[in-house]
Amino acid sequence: MNHGKQTLSSGPLLIRGLSEIVERRPNDPIEYLATYLYKQAENTRARKKKEDDVKQLELEQQRVEEERVRRAQLKSEIRALREQEATERKQREVEERRKREAEELAKRHKELASQPPPLPAVREEDDIFVVEFGETELHRQAAVKDANLLELLRDNYHSIASRNADGKTPRDVALDAGLQENVEQIDSYCVLLLQNGNTKAVNDLVLCGYTEIINQLKTIEDSDEDTNEFINVDIPQLLQKVKQLQQAIKDGDTQTVDTMMSDRKNIALYRDVEGSSSLHNAIDNRQYAIALNLLQKYPSLALVKDIRDRSSLDLLNSIDEDSVSDDQREMYDQLKDALIATSGSHQMD
Template identity: 30%
Template sequence: MCQQCSVVSSLRIPAIPKVTDGPASGGVRPSPAVPGHAGVRIVARLPIADAVQIVVTEATPRDPLTKAAPKLGTLFGSEDGKYLAAALGEPLLQGLNEIAEKKPRDPVGYLANFLYNLTMDGNAPAAPAAAPGAAQEGPVLRAEGLPDMTAVGNEAVLQRSDSQGSDLVPPESAFNVSNRDEFGQSPLHFAAARAHGRGGLMQLMNDVDLNPALRDELYRTARDVAIQAGLLENVAEIDRWVLSLAARGSTDRLAEMLLAGYDYILGAREGPDVGIVDVAAQRGHNETVAFLESIPAFEERRDRVLRAVRMGGGQGTQEVAELLQVGDSRARLLATARNTMGRCSLHVAVLCQQEQLVAFLAHNFPETLAVGDNLERTALHYAMGVEGVESLSKLLIKAGAKRVAKDLKGRQPSYYFMNKSDIQNLQEEEEAQLI
């Protein structure tokens, strides 16, 4: 066969319109050429009920598709070919269209991610029943089959199995579990937005025992909502409730609020000259006093970690390594601590696409993989919406990230692979922090 001939390998169900090099007939429009394969284009807009076609024009002997053409023709003319068309044709066409439009650096990895995420969303067509006696070899795509993200030299070696992701759950909360809506608002947010009788809101907070540090979609705590509503009585009630925690020596609750990014703890006062530290000291809660006095230093170190992560590069990476000493329990708290936007260090590293820091944090502080933001989105949710999805998602999954974790809107990470606008908005917010 000469080099300038055309090879058409088709997988047919009914007859299809003839595809030529000229204008497409019957509403069929050839897609652009496939990167890396001279003279190859995919007819990717045919309905699967009609056909799947690979069109090779101006083939070259060194092109892999040219060599594979005889085998493809034999396969596509068989019953196996019909099965593949019905089971995989539509997802493959969608994936090839996506690759043709976005031209990723790693088309094979991008296609694998696309097909996996499509099946996780439940949008892929069900495979037809296997023929009698056919061997059942399991699913075609397995996440375990992806290349191991084993680094070389001084980089972290990520050897965690995916099954370990089920063990990466947030520690048990000292508060009652809050049923928040899809906008991140808890019953406290709603209560803070309306007036109560004297002591009514504080009594409610004692009854429900919910974490007042939780933030909604607009990064507001219940206290912020009360301020915006102009209900200063509610603001005072919330502060009095925080004071009551110090008076009882509830260090665990105060610590959980701090790790969730609550920045009003030290602002709670019993009087002009009596602050929350004085309240704890008067009642002999020395451990609580020590904790409260450590809050400014902790917040300063947390913010330094996040700044270094955003900066990245050699200087930022070195500073993160100095602040987060592996094996130090305090470093684990710093790594998982969220800021006033609800993001921990791994969230920020993914949004800023700092791949080396993502590997460092995910491997050495796997607890960060399970930390949710203000809407309970994990770092893997974020990774699916950024440009470097291929490499970052592989790193996180190999480290143990849960691929089926849902945020408050009921969305798994795969949702953001196809709907990136929310994550892109978060990236813009992080970029603004660098100015």
């Protein structure tokens, strides 16, 4: 069967071979025909092998391309999966952090609520107020939903300006807790102070660094000329005077400090956002003569603490005595003795 197919397929070659024998008339026709058929068979095999090699190469290239596409697709899928996992992980971390913060805030306020009431936030000294910074009852209630803050505000409006260890006022605490109704209670009370003509209370709050009140007061509609002047002229002037006094203390300008305190006796009782008083600032800038003068005029400043719970004596004790120059030594020693004596006498009271 196979022999018949081979004979059939080699028929044209045999005919061409016989034609060449007739044309060339070789000496040995049989050998010539055998050689001719062999060469033709070799050529056919070589051509077929070449075609097979080309097809094999094409198949290999196709396989390589398919593999490349498959790998690229797999790589893309892996990248997308990793990005999805990273996004989900970040979302989980954010949710867990928020949950922890909420739990810590709730725990903190629960602990604070169980503590005894804080000391009075204001000391009166010849009609001069000294606001004590720290966690107040108003801070705690500002973080409570549906809290009635009006009674606390009436009892002690100065606590509006008090700042806790994080430098937050009760209004800030309410904002952080997302309790807009508590924010509005505080804002409304500040507006009410001015509407009732209590400019002293407003000045006290501004002097204690509660500058947020300015924006609240500007919401008053149909205010008279005096009220407008107080909001837009008097308060900005007060803030400017505080800045001037702070700069004079920093520069050691004793004359300017004395003049400003004579013009307005409570200007030296300002507080900044860190809770620092004029006495803190004088010691921090190593203006010991000015600090001693402030202490003699306002002894209660000895008890004022900043948001880090540091009194002026604490601040003075933190200074390396070896760094005190000979020119400063006498004033430094007098100030230290006066602070110790003043602090001791107030504690005995």
